[in-house]
Amino acid sequence: MNQAQYEQIKLLPKIDLHVHLDGSVKPDTIRDLAKSQGKALPVASENDDLTPWMQIDESCTSLVEYLSKFNFVLPFMQTAESLERIAEEIVEQAAASNCLYVEVRFAPILHTLEGLSASDAIKHTIAGLRRGEQMFDVKARVIVICMRHDSIENNLEVIDAARDYYGKGVAAVDLAGDEAGFPPGLHREVFERASKYNLPITIHAGEAGGSNNVREAITELGAARIGHGVRITEDPSVMELVKSTRTPLEMCPVSNIQTKAVSGWDTYPIRRFMEEGILVTVNTDNMTVSGTTMNLEFEMLAEHCGFTLEELAQLTRNSAEAAFLSEEEKSELREAVQQALQKLGL
């Protein structure tokens, strides 16, 4: 890949359907929040870089280790102001990669340690995204996460709170956290309620757990999309299920390699999935924890998997199809993607 091709990749329109709020906080923002909230930071000098505390390195061996990075930021994300600022800045970061649309996910229950309710957390995250939409001309929605280690009772409450904001900033609900320790079936009742409310569902599955979790997420929890899903390679019948149900996969290449969901770029199954006719999307997962951006994800695919500009453009078209938007909004997004691609001669 030469310099001119990298420049072209930057210009491609993009869509990020899988990005976590708490995994994408800018290190300088944490420094500011620590100061304004009067909280200590574990660094000697005011100017020390916080990135090493927030970003995973090559030594990461598992999803559980990867998830430990979130403990650092959460204490600073317990107020209305912090959620609004961080949400707005995610839209700013998405704009820097030329994203037209972003679905930002977060677990409201993780932001209720200092008095906010789950509903307040959703309200303020939406407010921040709205500010970002205005400032950076990127469309943004929220996906509300239930945590796998959490109780059924709490997760039912989270689903109720999500329902109140559905169509008013919330686009869907999700299940995230330690997949190996907590299979999707544990939360069947939670997603039954989400289905009853007609909330669209995506589930993290087939990342740190086997392909059967993907089957369970689709057939028993009502998932309309799957977060990651890279491990469906383990079972041809699950590959077939994903294909026949046209269930989009929200793949996150850089993160998938860091968490060892796959062994490396040489075995990354994205090209295979596309060739098999699976609807594949590419996303960042956690911009700060993974040290990534949508630009970088696309560059990596070009470099390691030989993706052409046309193939990368197809990923954005796929994401527009997979977006949790109304048919009308989806048509607008499709049109915006098409126009941007036409300008590039694609």
Ligand SMILES: O=c1[nH]cnc2c1ncn2[C@H]1C[C@H](O)[C@@H](CO)O1
């Ligand atoms: O890739 C992931 N898999 C499972 N859970 C994840 C991943 N990235 C972030 N999370 C968790 C940790 C966060 O605190 C939580 C809410 O965003 O979601």
Ligand SMILES: [Zn+2]
């Ligand atoms: Zn994720």
